[in-house]
Amino acid sequence: MSAHRHRPEPVELDAADRRIVNRLQDGLPLVERPYVAVAAELALSEGELLYRLERLLEDGVLSRFGPMYHAERLGGGLTLAALEVPEADFERVTAAVNAFPEVAHNYRRDHRLNMWFVLATETPERIGETIAAIEAATGLAVFNMPKQEEFHVRLHLPV
């Protein structure tokens, strides 16, 4: 399937790497020597944990390691939006939408609404302006779907 060309291949992890990936999805304790604390839980040395963590990031097994910020509580605007893009126009609209720096992620999905993107803006007010600008640039109506309630945000992928 051609879509897989855009996706990284799965990797095999050894037991220690799996323990690290599982443990660190739960969060690093905010203690004086946090890596010592986690290494002790995982029966590793601090040096080995740091070395493996660096390698997991380099290999793209982890896309990021650090504080996960809550965008709205930082004062920004965030929304999910969708477009119904005519197939013949898909590449043009993709380029037009992706050109906006406020577009953080953009996915093609199998539905009449076939383009789904996340907008992140400096302020909540900028969301509306950005949507109007995207409508002007694409000539399409944007379906704005801001979250009204958050029941759960917790990506935990056990390996």
Add this chain to the structure above:
Amino acid sequence: MSVSTCPSEPLAEAAGANGLDAIDRAIVLATQAGLPLVPDPWSAVGGPLGLTGEEVRARLQRMQQSGVIRRIAAVPNHYRLGYVANGMTVWDVDDAHIERLGREVAGIPGVSHCYRRPRHLPEWPYNLFVMLHGKSQAEVERQAEALREKLGEACRDHRILYSSRILKKTGLRLARRPGPPR
């Protein structure tokens, strides 16, 4: 978005509406690419900002308590871990029951994000969005089936929208807004 609340305010202004002051915001900017992989990451973050490791750690603790930071954690790449099926499931749930049901389905294995969002009738009747992650589409479909059972009669219809192409993925970055000339 910027972590500055007003472009013209001086660097050492009082805390903004979100309770963050200029030093907190400097820590946010310094850590958005990641936490340093050194034995004392707090001092490594603080050094260039003229802060001690203890001060950085205390401020991160405060931001975590107030919910500005969800946690300090590893974000795995789904595909590298073999989670190749990632479905955005959308559900048309009776408004009278969505509060309770939204919380209940949040605990089902495979669920990462679960939000209530507005319908756009007639094109879009779905008001509950649940992201599911599995090692195959069959696994995601089993997870969706567990959700459907949990939602019961309150759910009128649902769809699974798989992503067929990543068009852009830069992640959420806090822009460094140009400050006053220094």
